[in-house]
Amino acid sequence: MLVAEVQRQLVDARVADRQTAYHCPACHAPVRLHRGRQVPPYFAHLPQATCGVSSEGETPEHLRGKRQLAAFFRPWGPATLERVLPTIHQRADVWIGHQAQPVAVEFQCSPLALEAVAQRTAGYRQLGVYPLWLLGHRYRRQRLNWRLIERFASWLPQWGLCLLFWDVRRACLVVRHHLRQDAVGRYWGGQRRVGNWTQFLLGATPPMARPVLDDHRLRLQWTRGLQRQAPQLRLIQEQLYLTGHHLAGFPDVLATTQSTAPVFGQGLLLWRIVMGAWLFRGRPEITVAEVRTLSRRAYELVGGHAHGVRFQADHVLTSAQDQLLADLVAGRYLALSAQGWRVRQAPRWFRDYADWLKNHEKIKF
Ligand SMILES: [Zn+2]
Incomplete structure (x- = not known):
């Protein structure tokens, strides 16, 4: 995690020091500051800890991506890292305090079972929060398939039914939009890189239809x-x-x-x-x-x-x-x-x- 607690104050790992005792903002168990050469600074539970709030194991991709996403979505509303939602035992990677409806951004880099996606989505809905799933590298490599669409596709006005990916290396959003199947079941859709929030709002036109079947x-x-x-x-x-x-x-x-x-x-x-x-x-x-x-x-x-x-x-x-x-x-x-x-x-x-x-x-x- 990127944020820990000290005497009820939240502290970002970037400004944390090794002398202070930090705690998990969700379960309040002690956490340790990690600062390596490859990985940006982050906090982690001690090995035996059993935190009831689901969070993804931290990889460099996940840690960097969360910060990039917070910056990307800032024009939409006040964006904060790792908002803990105790009633549903969830921790949103990025929280956008949008006035109309808060948005929970989930940056998913590791595999996730269908039931887990459904459960987290239901949790957010219960609180009236709109969940936005952004998928990491392992997902972007995949060809379009039903397992991916079933779990993570959502309908957005300017993009139709779409999947959102986050490219940490280039710090940009990749949208696979207007997802369709042709008459023999092959998946297809448009793809666009989106560098900033304004471009995201603009969306894209549906791609041309596939050629006729032979x-x-x-x-x-x-x-x-x-x-x-x-x-x-x-x-x-x-x-x-x-x-x-x-x-x-x-x-x-x-x-x-x-x-x-x-x-x-x-x-x-x-x-x-x-x-x-x-x-x-x-x-x-x-x-x-x-x-x-x-x-x-x-x-x-x-x-x-x-x-x-x-x-x-x-x-x-x-x-x-x-x-x-x-x-x-x-x-x-x-x-x-x-x-x-x-x-x-x-x-x-x-x-x-x-x-x-x-x-x-x-x-x-
Ligand atoms: Zn915890």
């Missing part, structure tokens, strides 16, 4: 994936077998290049394919309730999620559902009826990739 390559890729017994594809293929279909022979009307919020597991396209198989299983009429049930089951099958720790994604599935039904009505496969939809004709599935190719070569050449 339908041909995808069907081939899936065929090979199934030959290799790729476990996630197999689960989906097993469901399709029950309706007599092959994944790589999906009807053209189900193809899409739309991106989604980054909660769609293996992606919107696989969800549409499963739905396309299930909706035409022989019933002449499909009710609204049936569509909703199938839609949720298909979403589970492709590994979709309803929320992260800091954001909800309920609407994502509803809009995917609306779009699919609209496409099927426009393609004259379904017609609107009093209860929901009436089946006019099932879309044509190809036997497999080879069959699809044969039929599409005729069109191409």
Whole structure:
């Protein structure tokens, strides 16, 4: 920690001396001043201490980062280091005494379990504090993935759904913003370095959409994936077998290049394919309730999620559902009826990739 207590006064490690007896501002146990060549000065509990207030093990990155973050956010409101919140047993790395709503900045450099993120976030919410997670180097090295998004992504007006990283070496913020998934589930988004508070407020425009999907390559890729017994594809293929279909022979009307919020597991396209198989299983009429049930089951099958720790994604599935039904009505496969939809004709599935190719070569050449 960077701040300790002496007779109820808080003292910064930078101005501390070795003669004075310092205590932890949270548990009041004695702490020791460390001053090395590599690491900026900091206080640490004695080895046997059991401090009830969670704090991250101090690394040079964490110690430097906290000071840099306090400086970065100072224009936002009075920023102080290591505010102890005894009622929720938490210590915010940087506290911004913003008038409207205080902000707790957490600089996360070490791994943290989902439950711990959820618990800390809930603690801050209980006090009406807005938690802002900044991630360190180990996280910045990672490719975008659901574990990262689920734990730490939040929605900010100028950045959309985003992840915030802090680069200690350059003392700047790195924002991965407007996070999305393409139709086959690949994560993408914009990235921007932000040197000061004003730039942070300005935000960034969403990046250009990814190029269209290569339908041909995808069907081939899936065929090979199934030959290799790729476990996630197999689960989906097993469901399709029950309706007599092959994944790589999906009807053209189900193809899409739309991106989604980054909660769609293996992606919107696989969800549409499963739905396309299930909706035409022989019933002449499909009710609204049936569509909703199938839609949720298909979403589970492709590994979709309803929320992260800091954001909800309920609407994502509803809009995917609306779009699919609209496409099927426009393609004259379904017609609107009093209860929901009436089946006019099932879309044509190809036997497999080879069959699809044969039929599409005729069109191409
Ligand atoms: Zn303590």
